[in-house]
Amino acid sequence: MDITVTNDAAKWYKEELDLSETDAMQFYVRYGGVGGLQPGFSLGIKVDTPYEAVAETNVEGITFYVEKSDEWYFDTYSLHVSYDEKWEEPNISYE
Template identity: 85%
Template sequence: MNITVTEEAASWYKDELDLEENDNLQFYVRYGGVGGLQPGFSLGIKVDTPYEAVAETSVEGITFYIEKSDEWYFDNHSLHVSYDEQWEEPAMSYEN
């Protein structure tokens, strides 16, 4: 499992969440939502410190990561976060 974040998406997170260099942004599994890999669950985000990251990448000075405890959700898929120009927000997709 890997995680990729485009520079455009990273910039959006930095601006919207007032993130600074060396901050960490976690993608975590939450109950509810639409469009996830597992029925009834979706991804949330929070600024936190990695504990046991199973996937991470640094873009624009921000470390984006997923904890081992949420690995089940991805079912051997990788997370790709890009920027959707039409909606002016990040878009998540999952790749084998």
């Protein structure tokens, strides 16, 4: 599993969540929501400190990561986060 975050998406998260260059943002599995990989679950985000990251990347000074406990959700997919200019927000995709 890999994580890819574009510079524009990282800038959006920095501005919207008021992140500094030493912060880390976790992608985690949450119950409910729509558009997820697994029925009944979706992807959430929170500012936190990595504990046992299974995948991570650093973009614009921010560490984006997924914990080992959420690895099951992605199965064989990787997480790609880009910026959607039309909607002016991040776009999550799995490949």
